[in-house]
Amino acid sequence: MSDLLQLIFSGLSIGAVYALIAVGFVAIFTVSEVINLAQGEFAALAGLVAISAVGSGMPLPVALVVAIATVTVVAVVMERVTVAPVKRLTTLTSIILTLGVSTVLKALMLLIWGPEGKGLTPFPGGDLLVFGVSIRAQELWILGIAAVVAAAVWWFYERTIVGKALRACSEQPIAARLVGISPKLATMLAFGIAGLVGAIAGVIASPVYFSSWDSGLSLGLKGFVAATLGGLVSIRGALLGGVLLGVLESLVAGYVDTGLRDAVAFVLLIVVLVVRPAGVFGRHAEARV
Amino acid sequence: MGPRNARRLAAGFAVLALGLTACAEDAGGDSTAEDQSGPIKIGAVLDITGAGATLGVPERKTLEMLAKQVTAAGGIGGRAVELVIEDNQSTEDGAAKAVNKLVSQDKVDLIIGASRTGPSLAMRPIAESAKIPMISLAANAKIVDGSQWVFKTAQNDKVVLEDIVDQAVAKGWKSIALIRDSSGFGEGIGEMLTELGAPQGIKVVRTEKFAPDATDFTAQMVNIRNAKADANLIWGIPPAAGLAQKAYKQLGVTGAVIQSHGIGNQAFLDSAGPSADGLTAPLGRLLVADQLTADDPQKKVIEKFVADYKAAYPGESPSTFAGHAYDAFQLAVTALGQVGTDGQKLRDQLEGVKGFAGVSGVFTMSATDHSGLDKHALAIVTVENGAWKLLDANR
Numbered sequence: 001m002s003d004l005l006q007l008i009f010s011g012l013s014i015g016a017v018y019a020l021i022a023v024g025f026v027a028i029f030t031v032s033e034v035i036n037l038a039q040g041e042f043a044a045l046a047g048l049v050a051i052s053a054v055g056s057g058m059p060l061p062v063a064l065v066v067a068i069a070t071v072t073v074v075a076v077v078m079e080r081v082t083v084a085p086v087k088r089l090t091t092l093t094s095i096i097l098t099l100g101v102s103t104v105l106k107a108l109m110l111l112i113w114g115p116e117g118k119g120l121t122p123f124p125g126g127d128l129l130v131f132g133v134s135i136r137a138q139e140l141w142i143l144g145i146a147a148v149v150a151a152a153v154w155w156f157y158e159r160t161i162v163g164k165a166l167r168a169c170s171e172q173p174i175a176a177r178l179v180g181i182s183p184k185l186a187t188m189l190a191f192g193i194a195g196l197v198g199a200i201a202g203v204i205a206s207p208v209y210f211s212s213w214d215s216g217l218s219l220g221l222k223g224f225v226a227a228t229l230g231g232l233v234s235i236r237g238a239l240l241g242g243v244l245l246g247v248l249e250s251l252v253a254g255y256v257d258t259g260l261r262d263a264v265a266f267v268l269l270i271v272v273l274v275v276r277p278a279g280v281f282g283r284h285a286e287a288r289v
Numbered sequence: 290m291g292p293r294n295a296r297r298l299a300a301g302f303a304v305l306a307l308g309l310t311a312c313a314e315d316a317g318g319d320s321t322a323e324d325q326s327g328p329i330k331i332g333a334v335l336d337i338t339g340a341g342a343t344l345g346v347p348e349r350k351t352l353e354m355l356a357k358q359v360t361a362a363g364g365i366g367g368r369a370v371e372l373v374i375e376d377n378q379s380t381e382d383g384a385a386k387a388v389n390k391l392v393s394q395d396k397v398d399l400i401i402g403a404s405r406t407g408p409s410l411a412m413r414p415i416a417e418s419a420k421i422p423m424i425s426l427a428a429n430a431k432i433v434d435g436s437q438w439v440f441k442t443a444q445n446d447k448v449v450l451e452d453i454v455d456q457a458v459a460k461g462w463k464s465i466a467l468i469r470d471s472s473g474f475g476e477g478i479g480e481m482l483t484e485l486g487a488p489q490g491i492k493v494v495r496t497e498k499f500a501p502d503a504t505d506f507t508a509q510m511v512n513i514r515n516a517k518a519d520a521n522l523i524w525g526i527p528p529a530a531g532l533a534q535k536a537y538k539q540l541g542v543t544g545a546v547i548q549s550h551g552i553g554n555q556a557f558l559d560s561a562g563p564s565a566d567g568l569t570a571p572l573g574r575l576l577v578a579d580q581l582t583a584d585d586p587q588k589k590v591i592e593k594f595v596a597d598y599k600a601a602y603p604g605e606s607p608s609t610f611a612g613h614a615y616d617a618f619q620l621a622v623t624a625l626g627q628v629g630t631d632g633q634k635l636r637d638q639l640e641g642v643k644g645f646a647g648v649s650g651v652f653t654m655s656a657t658d659h660s661g662l663d664k665h666a667l668a669i670v671t672v673e674n675g676a677w678k679l680l681d682a683n684r
Contacts, residue, residue: 003511003515006507006511006540007507007511010505010507014505110338114342114346115337115338115339115342115345115346116342116343116346116528116556117342117502117528119528119560127539129541134540136539208505209504210504210528210560212342213338214338214339250505250508253508253509254507254508254511258471258497258498258499258508258509259471261500261508262500
């Protein structure tokens with residue numbers, strides 16, 4: 001029993017990271033139909049910036065703010081430089097564009113931080129043992145921060161005027177323009193949000209899961225799969241998808257074979273695309289097409 | 290969302306997956322005709338990026354430093370030395386591609402690499418068919434098993450396992466659970482340990498695997514914990530080996546912990562942190578050079594290497610992997626100095642190496658042993674307060 005709980009708990013913690021990255025995919029896709037392949041790189045970059053900031057003597061909270069702010073700015077600049085100038089942006093062009101950005105970011109990270117993976121200083125707190133389940137303080141931080149961010153994202157989209165404007169852009173683009181919502185501004189904002197949540201995912205994950213120039217690839221893939229579980233348009237679906245994927249991976253690794261851990265995401269993706277392309281949790285989907 | 294969006298998703302996924310295999314092409318070097326008077330060309334294929342980066346980076350630094358030293362000393366027999374280093378990105382196909390380039394474009398006289406077993410195995414048939422001597426820096430005995438042209442400087446995994454079995458006998462451990470790297474480095478370890486342990490009544494009771502770039506070990510350690518073995522052997526390289534060590538402590542696995550010789554660098558101590566205290570590992574003497582007795586045949590070589598490395602790269606200390614590169618380069622340079630760049634003569638010279646004191650051990654090669662090191666090449670080391678400590682010099 002404690003084995004099962006242990007596996008589920010460790011799955012929840014990596015799942016929370018996937019969930020935040022998935023939110024980034026959804027935030028951008030709903031507003032602009034852009035699939036942002038640099039989403040995982042946001043997380044890797046934030047982790048590396050935070051490590052360097054701590055290394056230069058900054059206190060951990062300051063370093064986190066610096067890293068998250070830096071990556072948010074990078075995300076907005078990326079939108080301004082690569083996405084905004086394109087006149088007729090299709091999803092396919094967006095994939096090619098953002099793949100290019102992702103490659104550039106990876107190369108820059110490799111040049112600046114070198115090839116070796118590093119971990120950020122763990123957040124404060126001691127490890128716990130509850131019902132035979134060993135819990136790292138960092139895992140509690142991951143779950144707690146992810147929950148707060150998820151709640152904040154929900155509040156933003158459901159309760160604020162700006163958030164509602166973004167939802168309007170995604171559900172009724174033409175009507176949104178008619179009432180005066182600028183799609184350009186909305187896209188920029190969406191990239192900012194994606195950068196912000198991606199960066200948060202990156203810094204909270206770094207102490208346990210490490211950051212390196214290429215760690216964004218697997219995080220991005222898993223986040224994308226999680227977002228797909230929600231049809232790529234549902235924040236709630238993306239959050240649930242991330243957690244589900246994390247737990248499934250952990251259970252498969254524990255009870256079936258550790259070698260199959262990374263296969264879980266892809267099997268899930270294929271099943272979802274074949275059986276329910278609108279997403280497992282998709283309910284708002286009909287409104288989109 | 291209709292099928293159109295589903296297609297978009299599929300396209301997005303396909304491109305993401307492509308990113309996995311996307312790799313940078315190296316700019317081609319200039320090629321010169323093979324002769325006996327121009328510069329001597331030494332090619333190196335190392336795991337500079339990817340899972341083997343903590344091995345390949347110090348190896349590259351070592352080779353660059355040594356090449357400078359040789360050049361400063363006037364080259365080999367009056368001929369300049371040119372070092373061509375390629376990154377295999379820690380992949381087998383990257384290694385094969387890189388070695389093909391070294392052989393056909395750069396026309397190198399000798400090949401050093403790769404850092405890890407998998408890429409080294411991928412390089413072996415190419416070096417064999419091109420009849421160019423190759424010195425691998427990796428562990429698995431398969432790299433040189435029955436080879437004509439391939440040598441290696443890292444201690445064989447078999448030698449390491451012999452030391453581990455000796456330890457188990459001394460401590461009275463009867464059951465061992467193994468958690469190993471799923472790449473070439475860990476391939477066959479379970480079988481070999483079972484075979485070596487059988488005469489002593491030592492059993493391998495459970496085997497778990499992890500990817501070389503894994504960061505979460507909960508699943509494996511939960512299963513290892515349930516195996517309740519007397520001792521647990523973690524067989525991997527940092528940072529994975531360090532994170533596994535951490536998970537071992539965090540999940541409260543009982544029994545002693547043994548690590549392999551793959552952990553000989555600062556990256557391991559950094560990633561494992563305080564959890565490393567109390568482990569046992571057969572490791573190269575480089576890490577405990579200051580604790581060796583004055584009459585140790587390797588002491589002088591190691592101390593000079595450490596001093597040179599620290600002078601060349603201030604603030605850094607060489608790892609055992611850097612030591613494997615040092616040995617490979619010195620074996621190569623010594624042989625090149627004796628017989629020049631003729632491939633056949635060079636090979637024969639390397640095979641005839643006797644009593645060569647290097648950083649990883651004292652090498653004595655033969656026609657049947659292209660690794661040249663026995664179990665005495667490793668000292669038994671532990672970690673105390675975050676620093677390496679010699680338990681047994683194992684001479």
